[in-house]
Amino acid sequence: MLQSFKMALKSIWGNKLRSFLTMLGIIIGVASVIILVSIVNGYMSYMVESFSSMGVNQITVQYKAVASRTIDVDEFYEFYEEHSDLYENMSPNxxxxxxxxxxxxxxxxxxxxxxxxxxxxxxxxxxxxxxxxxxxxxxxxxxxxxxxxxxxxxxxxxxxxxxxxxxxxxxxxxxxxxxxxxxxxxxxxxxxxxxxxxxxxxxxxAVKMARNAVINNYIFTSRDINDTETCTTELKNFLYEKMKSENLYTVTAMSSLLDSLNEQIAMMSMMLGGIAGISLLVAGVGVMNIMLVSVTERTREIGIRKALGAKKSVIMQQFVIEALVTSSIGGIIGIMIGALASTGIGALMGIDAPPTMTAVVISFTVSVAIGLIFGYMPASRAAKLNPIDALRTD
Structure with missing residues (x-):
């Protein structure tokens, strides 16, 4: 194993330009995944902070007064006082x-x-x-x-x-x-x-200034963020009892909007990560092509080693490890570039976008897996070469 690793490094170093071009697809793919996921996560954190500053525990109420059905301020205050265990603050708006x-x-x-x-x-x-x-x-x-x-x-x-x-x-x-x-x-x-x-x-x-007969906008805050759903339900029940129609009012909790936003951004993060991941797949094809070329170039070497008693498993191990080392080095370089780029781009956008451990681990694991999967076919081909035919190759 150690000998195969040393030979892999020697082969990579002996063909620097070709090795770099092989790694380039891996580097771009890994860096793209890290940058995109980190920027999206940074933006999500920024949005969460923005919503938090608006009050995640806020619940807004809007209703449309009609001639036969209306709710005055005193009735809202009565409801608020009756449910003081649920609501911390309330204000007309x-x-x-x-x-x-x-x-x-x-x-x-x-x-x-x-x-x-x-x-x-x-x-x-x-x-x-x-x-x-x-x-x-x-x-x-x-x-x-x-x-x-x-x-x-x-x-x-x-x-x-x-x-x-x-x-x-x-x-x-x-x-x-x-x-x-x-x-x-x-x-x-x-x-x-x-x-x-x-x-x-x-x-x-303000009501007198706006010349409104009634106030139809209110803001409530829940005492516990975990009770927001209960608070929302109680308000809806109260409004339905007064207005008799769900079309005449809306109750919106900031926390539910935040949850929906997080779901959409998480979906966007997965989609962008998947798009960036396609470049890793393309890079895998590049690794396989270069490894096939390497097998062709070293056919005589393989024949000599097999003639001297090298087993199929040893030959196969040599080429699989070479593919793994190539993709791993590309993955590490991609991680470093992605980490620096995501931080820099985040600073330009005015958000904090450090590389996420999840993106780093996933992208590096995929790059190693690509080396293993796409390196297997060339390695298998090398291991199956007939020693006599290999030795005849010029």
Whole structure:
């Protein structure tokens, strides 16, 4: 075995260019599998983090009020309090389209919405200066607002300067009572439409501003992510009891969307890995062709060895090991290139895409298996050569 291994290395080294070209298909195939799978997995992790920042335990409710069937805010709060063991937070969600203005400065892309005091906890944010919206603000329909760090920076020169100032929403003056901690890490992303570009006001004021008779959007959070399905079912039962038609409402859990996304990305990862794996198959054919050429070139050598008493198994072992060594070296080089490339490409895409152990193990195992499978036929052919015919070969 050791002698066959040494002979394989000698043969590979003696034909450097041919050996490299033989390995090239293996190298490209292994590197492609690692790069594609790592990038897809990195993107999946990025999406999971994005969904997590939105709140994986969030459940959104939308319903369409009709003349004979509607649900007011108090009924939703009653349901929430009755199931406080399941739900951690709840907030009405009223989106309004307004112009945000302070003195002569205007912000057109700022997100403005009406929420309850629980919305801060739902978003998992913290107040940096001032206070959060309070229940009393909802009851009294006070003209107060909590703003994001970007709004504070653009209109007041900093978060610490904004508390106590006023901001105009469609001409109405609102007193800023709190500023949320900055959420955007990158300075380049701290711009219009970023995570810090928002204004929150009491939902009771937002309803009046939007001129809606009812609030038909709500956000719930489950106490336990494992109870999300139960929470969703309870909400659907409550809505069906009130609305009498499943067509009038939708209940969407972020966790179910995340699960669906993970399934789709995993399927995409398998598909791309399979496509890259085809190149490994092509590389196997290349290994077999070169090994057949090698057998032809060394026919006389094989004849001499067999004439001196070498068994079929020894001849076969020699060529199988040579094919295995060739594909293994190609696999190792492919792993190194794939690892470096996936990390570099991930950095360019702005995601963390380290090579996954699963992709490395699978691609290397396949490359070795290719050497074994596609090296078997040439090795078998060499082992079956008649010594006399082999010695006659020029």
């Amino acid at each position: 009223v989106s309004v389209s307004v112009t945000v203005k302070h003195d002569s400065d205007t912000m057109d892309s700022t997100s403005v919405g009406g929420y309850s005091e629980d919305y801060l906890a739902i978003k998992d944010y913290e107040i940096e200066y001032g206070r959060n919206l309070q229940y009393s603000d909802m009851e009294a329909r006070r003209k107060v607002a909590v703003i994001g760090a970007y709004v504070a920076e653009e209109l007041y020169g900093g978060s610490q300067n904004a508390v106590g100032e006023t901001v105009k929403l469609n001409g109405d003056s609102y007193t800023i009572v709190g500023v949320v901690e900055r959420q955007t890490e990158s300075s380049s992303e701290f711009d219009d439409g970023c995570m810090d570009d928002f204004v929150w006001i009491p939902y009771s004021r």
